[in-house]
Amino acid sequence: MNNAQDGRCILWRRGHVMSVVAATMAALVVAPSPVSGQENAAGALLKFKTALVNADPALGDWNPSTEPCTGNTGNWAGVLCYNGYVWGLQLDSMHLQGQIDVDALSVLQSLRTLSLTDNSFQGPMPDWRKVPTLTSLYLSDNQFSGQIPDDAFSGIDSLKKVYLSDNKFSGPIPSSLASPRMVELGLDNNQFSGGIPPFSAGNIRVFNVSGNKLKGPIPPSLRKLDPSSFKGNSALCEGPSCEPPPDMEPNIHPLALTKDVPSSRRGLSPATIAIIIISGLLALILILLLLLLCLRWSLDDDVETPRMVMMRSEMVSPYSERRSPMTLGASPQQQATKLSFVRDNRHKFDLQDLMRASAEVLGSGSFGASYKAVLVDGEALVVKRFKQMTNLTKDDFHDHMKRLGRLKHPNLLPLVAYLYRKEEKLLVFDFVTNNSLGKHLHDDGKRPEEWPKPLNWLCRLKAIKGTVRGLAYLHAELPALDAPHGHLKSSNVLLDNNYNALLMDYTLSPVVNPAQVSQALVAYKCPEYALSGRMSRKSDVWCLGILILETLTGKAVDKQLGQGRQYGAELARWVKGIVEEANAKGAVGVFDKDMEVSAEAETEMEKLLQIGIRCCQEELDKRLDLAEAVKRIEQLQE
Numbered sequence: 001m002n003n004a005q006d007g008r009c010i011l012w013r014r015g016h017v018m019s020v021v022a023a024t025m026a027a028l029v030v031a032p033s034p035v036s037g038q039e040n041a042a043g044a045l046l047k048f049k050t051a052l053v054n055a056d057p058a059l060g061d062w063n064p065s066t067e068p069c070t071g072n073t074g075n076w077a078g079v080l081c082y083n084g085y086v087w088g089l090q091l092d093s094m095h096l097q098g099q100i101d102v103d104a105l106s107v108l109q110s111l112r113t114l115s116l117t118d119n120s121f122q123g124p125m126p127d128w129r130k131v132p133t134l135t136s137l138y139l140s141d142n143q144f145s146g147q148i149p150d151d152a153f154s155g156i157d158s159l160k161k162v163y164l165s166d167n168k169f170s171g172p173i174p175s176s177l178a179s180p181r182m183v184e185l186g187l188d189n190n191q192f193s194g195g196i197p198p199f200s201a202g203n204i205r206v207f208n209v210s211g212n213k214l215k216g217p218i219p220p221s222l223r224k225l226d227p228s229s230f231k232g233n234s235a236l237c238e239g240p241s242c243e244p245p246p247d248m249e250p251n252i253h254p255l256a257l258t259k260d261v262p263s264s265r266r267g268l269s270p271a272t273i274a275i276i277i278i279s280g281l282l283a284l285i286l287i288l289l290l291l292l293l294c295l296r297w298s299l300d301d302d303v304e305t306p307r308m309v310m311m312r313s314e315m316v317s318p319y320s321e322r323r324s325p326m327t328l329g330a331s332p333q334q335q336a337t338k339l340s341f342v343r344d345n346r347h348k349f350d351l352q353d354l355m356r357a358s359a360e361v362l363g364s365g366s367f368g369a370s371y372k373a374v375l376v377d378g379e380a381l382v383v384k385r386f387k388q389m390t391n392l393t394k395d396d397f398h399d400h401m402k403r404l405g406r407l408k409h410p411n412l413l414p415l416v417a418y419l420y421r422k423e424e425k426l427l428v429f430d431f432v433t434n435n436s437l438g439k440h441l442h443d444d445g446k447r448p449e450e451w452p453k454p455l456n457w458l459c460r461l462k463a464i465k466g467t468v469r470g471l472a473y474l475h476a477e478l479p480a481l482d483a484p485h486g487h488l489k490s491s492n493v494l495l496d497n498n499y500n501a502l503l504m505d506y507t508l509s510p511v512v513n514p515a516q517v518s519q520a521l522v523a524y525k526c527p528e529y530a531l532s533g534r535m536s537r538k539s540d541v542w543c544l545g546i547l548i549l550e551t552l553t554g555k556a557v558d559k560q561l562g563q564g565r566q567y568g569a570e571l572a573r574w575v576k577g578i579v580e581e582a583n584a585k586g587a588v589g590v591f592d593k594d595m596e597v598s599a600e601a602e603t604e605m606e607k608l609l610q611i612g613i614r615c616c617q618e619e620l621d622k623r624l625d626l627a628e629a630v631k632r633i634e635q636l637q638e
Contacts, residue, residue, distance in 0.1 A: 031561050041086050042068055044107035045076065053098035071619060082531070085110035093118040106130040117163070118235050125169070140186065142166040147171030160533070165189055165208070173197055173209070181534070184518070187212065196222070205515045206215055207234065224391070225515060339417045339428070340398070343406025346416060349375060354383060372431055380431035381416065387424045388516040400511050407477060411470030413494055413504040429504065434497055437463050438490030444554045450466035455579055457597045457605060458638055460500045460551050464608070466501030467493055467547065468630045471540060474506060475626055482535035483509065483523040488543040490550055525571055527618040538623050545615025546571060549578055554592030575616045582609065604636045
């Protein structure tokens with residue numbers, strides 16, 4: 001785009017953001033494929049429906065006049081299909097009650113996933129052993145209650161994901177859940193009691209038993225998981241013999257008791273009392289020394305602003321918070337608080353400069369909080385905290401950061417520096433003043449007054465072209481990764497002052513803990529991951545298609561990215577809603593009305609819409625390759 005075209009890339013006034021389309025999950029290309037056994041599937045689903053209360057109007061299109069599946073397309077609400085078979089039911093938030101007829105579901109021999117989240121089902125756990133084909137079961141946010149039989153999940157050999165959160169289950173956690181095949185397990189906010197079964201953590205990516213009444217030791221295989229997975233269980237502890245005292249207060253942190261707690265409760269020996277007194281005196285002396293150091297620092301340096309204090313308390317670890325910044329540089333932890341720069345020609349600063357900078361909280365994302373820090377010399381930076389990178393060794397983390405430092409492209413936001421600490425990592429980037437594509441598309445009434453509004457067609461096309469160029473570069477430079485970006489979404493596409501796209505939060509999957517990868521990274525919300533738990537290089541293409549449709553329609557997609565569900569199903573029905581609307585109204589009918597484009601521009605917009613749809617095909621062999629997508633997008637005229 002030349003300078004004249006850059007000048008035309010301005011923003012016009014817009015109204016309210018259009019609402020998110022809710023439609024049924026299905027493939028985008030209808031390929032009729034009659035399959036034997038569909039009559040049995042329809043009959044089984046209708047039998048299942050008759051046992052439900054409040055099934056209509058949510059399931060009003062469940063009727064014998066149509067088949068539930070045509071190829072990969074679900075013709076009935078909430079029915080997920082593959083090759084003409086029913087492989088899943090996603091009946092979330094439909095106000096359903098009544099009985100769950102597992103006998104009817106047992107007829108569906110291809111049923112793999114069942115999601116009844118956020119309904120009003122009550123009573124005991126249904127007998128899922130009658131549906132042995134299940135791989136995923138989502139029952140969170142209901143009113144199920146009672147004790148689950150210990151063998152409730154025995155014989156379901158392919159079961160990998162179970163979510164029973166926010167119900168009223170009680171009694172012990174069934175040991176049949178502790179299968180080596182289990183990948184994700186959510187049992188939080190129930191009334192489970194007793195101990196935690198001996199889970200094998202080899203494949204566990206998500207595990208949460210917080211908010212229950214569990215007691216006893218945490219199995220060694222689970223102790224490396226995030227401590228928040230166990231919070232709210234007052235009698236849990238870490239050691240193999242750490243039985244809690246009977247008078248332990250219920251609000252003690254689940255990990256507060258450690259292996260140092262004596263097994264005998266008959267009182268403290270004189271030697272132990274002496275050690276406690278001496279330790280107390282030493283602690284008092286240490287506190288006095290720290291107070292003197294803080295006083296000296298406050299006299300020698302400028303007074304901190306409240307925002308500086310906030311930045312320090314958020315960025316420094318609990319141990320470092322008890323020291324003044326002056327002592328950090330001279331302490332034995334010096335190497336743990338030293339910033340590492342990825343380029344030699346970069347202007348250097350240190351952690352103390354960040355601590356003393358004016359700080360502003362930008363927000364919280366999938367990984368943690370982000371801050372804007374303005375140094376004394378006026379340089380503006382963004383500091384991002386990551387607490388989901390604790391499984392990686394120091395050497396492996398350094399190697400990956402150096403790899404990111406070698407990436408150079410005009411459409412990538414370059415990494416400036418990073419800080420390695422075992423419990424958290426800090427990544428530092430340059431601050432981009434024009435915010436993200438997502439902020440411009442969905443201002444929600446919070447757009448700064450100085451922003452023109454809204455983004456016109458030229459700006460949006462320019463952002464998409466810059467995005468695919470940066471994405472193509474990552475795919476060329478990182479051929480070994482399944483999804484070289486892995487986290488492509490509108491909030492991770494920044495816009496500079498000329499509305500050039502700058503991709504951020506790219507190539508994080510190699511360093512994020514496996515337990516958080518599938519929940520945090522957008523590429524894991526593609527259909528192939530929901531179906532098989534596998535990624536491909538076309539997973540980034542799926543994310544690109546979602547981004548294109550969001551950019552053209554102005555329809556927000558963030559609400560479809562919730563955690564702990566079959567993400568591919570949620571996003572695919574969002575896509576299908578746009579396709580159905582385009583078929584009903586014509587392509588122009590789905591475009592963001594505030595773009596106010598010419599007839600010539602509408603032709604190019606229709607071409608981009610079709611590219612976005614082709615990028616969102618659920619079947620990989622029908623989805624565009626990235627190279628083909630780039631070629632077609634580059635041919636679009638401004």
